[in-house]
Amino acid sequence: MSWMIYGAYGYTGELIAAYAKERGEQPVLAGRNGEKLKAVAERLDLPYLVLALDDPQKLRAALAEHDLVLHCAGPFELTAAPMIDACLATGTHYLDITGEIDVFELAHAKHEQAQQAGVVLCPGVGFDVIPTDCMAAQLKQQLPDAVALQLGFDSTSRMSRGTAKTSVRRLGEGGAVRQNGNIVAVPLAYQTRTIDFGAGEKLAMTIPWGDVSTAFYTTAIPSIEVYVPASPKLVKRLQRLNAWRWLLRFEWVKNYLQKKVEQQPAGPSERQLEEAITYVWGEARAANGKTVSQQFKVMNGYKLTSRGAVDVACFILQQQPKGGYYTPALLCGADLVERYFVDV
Template identity: 60%
Template sequence: MRFMIYGAYGYTGKLIAQHAKKMGYTPVLAGRSKAKVQQLAERLELPWQAFALDNHDDVVEALTDISLVINCAGPFSATAPPMIQACISARVHYLDITGELDTFEYAHSQHQQAKEAGIVLCPGVGFDVIPTDCVAARLNALMPNAVSLKLGFDSRSSMSQGTAKTSVERLAIGGAVREDGVIKNVPLAYKAETIDFGDGEKYAMTIPWGDVATAYYTTEIPNIEVYIPASPTLVKRLRRLNWFRWLLAFKPVQNWMKKKVEQQPAGPDEKQREKNPTYVWGEISNAKGETETLRVKVKNGYTLTAYGAVDICQFVLHHTPEGGYYTPSRLYGAKLLDKYIV
């Protein structure tokens, strides 16, 4: 049962490839750039392929003898649809590490096709969204009649270039929450409140995190918000930016912001990841105003992504779940969270 890591030479893709190798697996490393994927594969002594996602038949052919793909190539709005379609045609399980709302929604829309093909579609098998999804599942078990769910996380870890570029692309769209079962685009820093994520109270704001999509499919709770710490100054700046947000959609502005991102380190190094775990928080409430709260401390987000992607990959390959769309906790169970608590 061979599996492929596509986009293996990106920052997070490398972490996943290195962890898979350390665990004794021999994934096929793949990506668009022949030079980059070959260099990494030779260093790790792993098999490799180079191919783009432009031609459906070519991608299907590249998946011959592959049982599962872990897509690490962003932006996932561009790579997920063609790879998912190829996986459905080739009957190959699909995982990715996205945090993009539209990608989760697209994958969910392909549930029936995946079910008929007998393959698993499970985007978000990294920090986006394993820990928050499992917290949502556990809270829902405590309060099955909940109508509102708030999730959040506190991390001092720096972003990878890929995560930062995705954030840049999202700025022009704004934030997102789920209201009455529907994803609603809202202004940046739409809501703000003081939250104890597990490391003391901090001012926090809403963000368009993946759980706005996935937590609904895990819990069916109709109202969902996700928060991260943010200074009052940053919240004010983002709220002012809403007046000019439309400018951020222009390609020259996007290109300028992404070039600034490329001047930063590829992502946190090993020592930084070890020093910076992540605090995850969730609060659930019902129509009576009763609440339940859960806080956990987990591994650094990028380390968790490397572990989580490989763990879920092996779970799918060895348990052959029924085909269709899944969230991480629906696929593996909320017990998955226990593997990453520190």
């Protein structure tokens, strides 16, 4: 079976390619920057193909030679649609490492088309959203009549430049939660609460994480919020920023912020990859007030992404599931996350 990693020279893409090689896989590495791509491919002794998303004919010709593509080139709001359309046209399974709500919704909207094409569409096969998606599935199993779900995570790891770029691009859109089955736009730092993610109680705020989309398809729970720790100062700063979010929607402002991000390190250091664990938390509530909650600890988010993305790719190539849209937990089971637990 032949598969491709697109965007293999980005920080996370290179981690994924290195882990695939470590596992004995031979994916074709692809991307638009030939110089950067060649450097990674030669270091890992893997085949490569220079390929741009803005040439649909060449893209489809390349994908037709592969059973699966693992898409790692963001921001996915700009890159996912052409790749998904090409995969549906060529019968190529599609995975990505997005955490962007709009991309999950786009993929879900193509469920019937994917079924007909025999193509698996499963975005979010990294830290976004494997651990929280599995948490949601496990809580649903424990409380089948849950009507509200809150998820969250606490990590001390640095963001990669790619993640940071995506985050600043979305600032102008504010936050998002799911209410009564519908995704609703809300202000930044819309809700706050105190949560013990696993290392003591912390103030936390809502963020527009991918589970606002995916956890609904995994669990059918109609109300969903996702939280991360935040200092009182940060919460107040974001709440004040809501009055100026309209300015952050201009493309020139987004480009300016992304250039500032370029000055940051590419991603977590080797030490952070090995030592910075992530606490994952979830709580489900039924209409009668009954609640269940749980916590677990997983490896650094970027390390988890490198493992999870390759694991899901290999699962599809080996098991050949039916075509359609999937979340990671629906595709591989709620226990998928247990591969990435750490004991600290």
